[in-house]
Structure formats: C-alpha cells, structure tokens
Amino acid sequence: MINTSTPIYMIDKNKNNIYIKRDDLIPFSFGGNKARKGMLFWKDIKRKKADHIVTYGSSSSNHCRVIANIAAGENIPITIISPKEIEKETFNLKMMRKFGAEFIFCPVAAVSKTIDSTMKNLQSLGKNPYFIMGGGHGNIGTQAYVDCYNEICEYENKKGIKFDYIFHASGTGTTQAGLVVGQLIAKDKRKIVGISIARKCPYGRNVIVDSVREYLGNEVSESDVQNSIIFEDSYVASGYGDSISDIKKYIEIYMNKYGIPLDETYTGKAIDRKSVV
Numbered sequence: 001m002i003n004t005s006t007p008i009y010m011i012d013k014n015k016n017n018i019y020i021k022r023d024d025l026i027p028f029s030f031g032g033n034k035a036r037k038g039m040l041f042w043k044d045i046k047r048k049k050a051d052h053i054v055t056y057g058s059s060s061s062n063h064c065r066v067i068a069n070i071a072a073g074e075n076i077p078i079t080i081i082s083p084k085e086i087e088k089e090t091f092n093l094k095m096m097r098k099f100g101a102e103f104i105f106c107p108v109a110a111v112s113k114t115i116d117s118t119m120k121n122l123q124s125l126g127k128n129p130y131f132i133m134g135g136g137h138g139n140i141g142t143q144a145y146v147d148c149y150n151e152i153c154e155y156e157n158k159k160g161i162k163f164d165y166i167f168h169a170s171g172t173g174t175t176q177a178g179l180v181v182g183q184l185i186a187k188d189k190r191k192i193v194g195i196s197i198a199r200k201c202p203y204g205r206n207v208i209v210d211s212v213r214e215y216l217g218n219e220v221s222e223s224d225v226q227n228s229i230i231f232e233d234s235y236v237a238s239g240y241g242d243s244i245s246d247i248k249k250y251i252e253i254y255m256n257k258y259g260i261p262l263d264e265t266y267t268g269k270a271i272d273r274k275s276v277v
C-alpha cells in the first residue's frame with residue numbers, strides 16, 4: 001500500500017499566511033485526490049476478495065485513470081462505463097487503454113442501466129465484481145478526506161497553529177464531504193470553503209449534505225451539517241472545464257514563483273488570486 005499522507009507548508013509569507021497541502025504529490029499515478037481515494041478503495045476491494053472492478057467516468061476522468069492503474073498493477077480486470085457524448089482522445093484515455101481497461105461507451109441516459117447489466121453479467125459468469133461510483137463518490141471516498149482532515153489537524157498540533165480557513169476545489173463533493181465530516185467529528189469551528197468547479201447551488205451543495213449524512217447518520221444535528229458546508233459557485237463559468245478569466249495568468253504565477261503545477265479544470269479555479277501578485 002502506498003502511503004498517502006502528504007506535506008503541508010507555507011507557500012509564502014503574505015498577509016494571509018497561506019499554507020498548502022500537496023495531495024498532488026501522492027506517489028501513485030500522478031497523485032491527486034483520486035489517488036488518495038483509490039488506495040482506500042483498493043483496500044476494500046482486497047477485503048471483499050473482488051476479482052473485477054467496474055467504475056464510471058468520462059474519458060478525461062482522473063478517477064478512472066487511477067483506478068485503471070491500480071487494476072493494471074494488481075492484475076485485476078476493469079470495465080469502465082463512459083458517456084459517449086463526451087468521448088475524447090485525452091491522455092487519461094490513452095493511459096487507461098494502456099492499463100488494459102475495457103470500455104463500454106454508452107449514452108449518458110443509459111449509464112445506470114449499463115452499470116446494472118454489466119454487474120449482473122459478471123455475476124452470472126461467477127465473478128465477484130466491485131463497483132466504484134464516478135469520482136470515487138461514497139463513504140470510502142469520504143473516508144479518504146476524513147483521513148486528510150486528520151493529517152491537517154496533526155500538522156497544526158505539531159506546529160502550534162490553527163488554520164482559520166481551508167479552501168479546495170469541489171467537484172463531485174466527496175473531498176468536501178470528507179473534510180466537513182472530519183471537522184464535525186473534531187468539533188472544530190474553522191471554515192471549509194469548497195470552490196465549485198462545475199455544479200451550481202443548490203444541487204452541488206445538496207450532494208455534499210447527503211454525503212455527510214450518509215457517513216455520519218444521525219450523529220450530528222441538521223443545523224451543524226448545514227452550517228459546516230460552504231459551497232461557492234461563482235467560479236464555475238459555464239461548467240466543467242470552462243475557464244474563468246485570467247486563469248492562465250494565475251496558473252503561470254504559481255508555477256513560476258512556487259513551482260506548483262495547477263490546472264484549468266480544478267485547482268486553477270480554487271487557488272487564491274489576491275495575495276500572490
């Protein structure tokens with residue numbers, strides 16, 4: 001198993017003392033949050049002695065690349081159900097093919113039916129297939145970011161500091177749900193701000209509420225859950241992959257000044273712009 005704990009350090013001494021947690025440095029398949037989640041899914045796959053992975057995602061999906069990479073390394077077959085409408089020859093898709101992933105491209109409207117029939121088909125062949133939701137959504141993905149939250153707390157305790165805010169890019173909401181669950185368990189009062197990269201309110205926010213509930217059940221009050229979720233949707237532009245103004249400029253600043261690679265779909269939308277210029 002790959003160790004998924006990652007470094008935190010101060011980027012720059014500016015008026016806000018901004019620190020960064022480098023989950024992009026998780027040492028597996030280019031890192032990132034899908035690698036952190038993927039390692040926990042792999043643990044569960046082994047525990048359940050599954051012999052075939054089925055998951056869902058577009059041809060640009062980081063989640064599907066990481067899971068296909070795990071499958072290749074562990075020599076377990078993988079089937080990826082993917083929406084036909086957004087089939088594109090991306091580097092992730094090329095890598096997934098190299099990892100030996102089998103693809104079923106189908107219309108978005110037929111995805112859930114196709115997942116069901118793929119699972120049933122494998123079961124009827126005597127297989128024990130394991131399904132992972134798109135983006136690594138669900139309690140295991142949430143757990144990955146509860147763990148991440150606890151790493152942040154450990155760092156704070158060691159250094160004798162307390163972060164007032166945590167900002168991050170929010171897509172399927174799993175990362176945000178995990179951080180929020182971590183905060184609710186620790187009863188911390190800081191603000192966790194998810195910068196949405198595609199979804200608008202209230203949908204994007206409601207998905208996070210549901211994920212937090214799914215993980216914590218009735219352990220926490222509805223008002224605590226609601227108050228802990230800050231979902232900022234003013235950076236989505238017209239949706240997934242659509243750039244916001246000046247994004248290239250800020251990505252360049254982060255690369256030139258700090259050597260930190262960001263991207264236009266996720267982290268570039270979420271980073272601080274005010275204190276770096």
Ligand SMILES: *Cc1c(COP(=O)(O)O)cnc(C)c1O
Binds near residue numbers: 062063172174
């Ligand atoms: C998937 C992804 C996100 C968003 O994470 P969610 O848990 O889906 O909200 C952010 N950054 C990168 C690079 C991703 O691949």
